[in-house]
Amino acid sequence: MSIQTVHAGALEYLAAGNIPVPHGFTTRLGGVSTGDFGAMNLAVRPGETPENVRKNHEILASALGFDPDMLVLTHQTHSDRVRQVTAADCLGADHHAYPPCDSLITDTDGLALMIFTADCTPILLYDPVTGAVGAAHAGWRGTAADIAGKTAAAMAESFGSRPADLCAAIGPNISECCFQTDGDVPQAMRAAFGQEAEKWIRPDGEKYYVNLKALNALALRRAGVVNIQISTACTACQPARFWSHRVHGASRGSQGAVIVCRRGKA
Secondary structure: OOEEEEEEOOEEEEEEOOOOOOEEEEOOOOOOOOHHHOOOOOOOOOOOOHHHHHHHHHHHHHHHOOOHHHEEEOEOOOOOOEEEOOHHHOOOOOHHHOOEOOEEEEOOOOOEEEEEEOOOEEEEEEOOOOOOEEEEEEOHHHHHOOHHHHHHHHHHHHHOOOHHHOEEEEOOEOOOOOOEEOOHHHHHHHHHHHHHHHHHEEEEOOEEEEOHHHHHHHHHHHOOOOEEEEOOOEOOOOOOOOOOHHHHOOOOOOEEEEEEOOOOOO
């Protein structure tokens, strides 16, 4: 199975066939937020109310079957920082209350991990042997810093996960069709991945188009992960379905990628 669209009432999200625990890559559809944040905005942003964000978390939690009070968020800084978390790290619905990081891992049963995107690449990881899970946010800087591979390595170090056992899903992002860049992004990818990066960099005059999904999949494969599913959805191509920072600018909400640890219950 590939990554499929799931509907739960008005809520729409994407789910990967290779991950059997509750998880999803959200769209804009199905929440209570209004205006620029309509409707399933999952992050507290200027002009949005924490009450709406909390209600949207509850809607998502109800659909996926987890306790919204058992949700850990990321305070993202485009870093390569991975945090191991437990139930003690549940600090509420505002991500600003959390320590900075761009990836979360856990083996705490019932704990849900969430990262945020609006063009960047969301990555979810599941270990069918230990039950551990991970969620990573990879902007182009995080991609070049190998946040994907470092998340898999952190799961191996913390939980004894074997990378070859891990199931990975890469969700909607700004895809190669729309991710036009200057030379700094290709330069960073070449520095990180060497000659292998060239396949995923397409020159266009003085600009370049870069495939961040493929580069993150390359990072995962280098880390030893082989079971990888990749969404074909592009956030910039479908601005009515997804928020895109490139399309909407700062007046937007945020998608979420969430995964729930279900040890022995997948």
